Amino acid sequence: MPDSAPNTGDRAPRPVPGLPSRAFTMDSTRRRELATAFKVGGAHYDAVRPNYPDAALAFMLPAAARDAVDVGAGTGIFTAQLLALGLNVTAVEPSSDMLEVLRVRLPEVQDKAGTGEETGLEESSTDVITYAQAWHWVDPKAASAEAARVLRPHGQLALVWNQFDVSVPWVHRLARIMHAGDVHRPDFVPPLGPEFHTPESGSWTWELPMSPEQVIELAKSRSYYLRAGAATRARVEHNLSWYLYDHLGHTPGEPFALPYLTHAWRARLRAA
Template identity: 75%
Template sequence: MPEIFKPHPTETPRPIPSLPARAFTMSAARRNELATAFRAGGKHYDAVRPSYPAAALDFMVPPRARDAVDVGAGTGIFTAMLLGRGLRVRAVEPSTDMLTVLRTRLPEVIAAEGTGEHTGLEADSADVITYAQAWHWVDPKQASIEAARILRSGGLLSLVWNQLDVSVSWVHRLARIMHAGDVHRPDFQPPLGQEFFAPEPGQWTWNQELTGEQIIELAKSRSYYLRASAATRSRVESNLSWYLYDHLGHEEDTPITVPYLTHAWRARLR
């Protein structure tokens, strides 16, 4: 799916739904339960999820960084960007299925099963630790302690999320139909442990060209859909088809310009 990383015109900012605070305060048992949605389906996830703007990578990675750790690496979408910058990259991911895809596409990356709270990596071994679409899957206090243990002096903990740009009215409704939970308010700040200074934010807008069917496939990669019953999945697909084709009037094979917003934060180790 082609991605066009360039600014796009948006409407006047409007109140938008936020990733609930409970996403960062839920129990470990609840997080593990929700994360089971990603135990399978790695190939589908890798095929439909977008990459990230190069400007976000510039913001997240220190200029003199040599060693990077990508935690919650999934199938390696962001890992590949780190590798493309000439960094020595290690990837940590709890899903065996996701790791299988990552190891196939990036055999040069050292990839291990683990979590943000327990990476299994040695201390003082990284200049930057990244979380792409993954910080809400960890206990932020415990993951901060682990990140601080792994980082060298002055290292960065960098977090990034892609989200549909719901400041655009039709995209706002699309996100609701898709049950896109990873949507932040403009003033959102991810919780970190006391080991880090307050995070500095960055933000970029860009467009992705998708057909209606590709948008539906994107919805199928989200945890809400993956954990839903067959009846709920069918309803989501039907609602999306109605909205894209009947309500908005798009042709099935005609690309739709979908506005995206990328949020990133970088926090320096105290």
């Protein structure tokens, strides 16, 4: 996976039509309802979701960090990358199905069943708290307060999302067919509580080789598909098959380059 230098705002955001700004506008009831999609399917999720660029991790982590907490850790995709950097990592995840996969994959990692709002961790016990593809599943105000409680003085909260690079027109259409709800506008800034300084951001573009079949399986790991009925699922699969094979002309089983964009934010804890 090629890395590039972060885009820290020196260039104007690329215009992208039709992107929603709904990720943080839903109420807590709706957020919990959507999150139930991930109570099952951990093994499938682990098989189809990509890693994150090394440059994003370097941007997110304080140089002197020894201990990290990965909240919304899922099956441990980002957790494993933190562990590979030599950090002492604790994974927090509400889904027991996801945790079962994580425990098999990373038996050396301490894990806890918990949420961003209630991690169950000790006060001032870590240097950095990370959220990979997960901050939109929490109440930002409550999760910020919990992160501030768990972080040591001068600790850091770090958020990251992998998303399709929808500045590429054919990818934008693919994201709409897949109902990829984690695609943000170029000017998006995640909401944080007053416990943290204004977040700094970085972004990286890269490409992931995927076959059409793998893209369809990726669509099946998203909350829209997981919560849908049989008819809606069949329609999504049919539309994707038509778009990938008939419209774009991809060959079954043959990988093609799928453009990705990774956005990361880091925010320092304010002094008490």
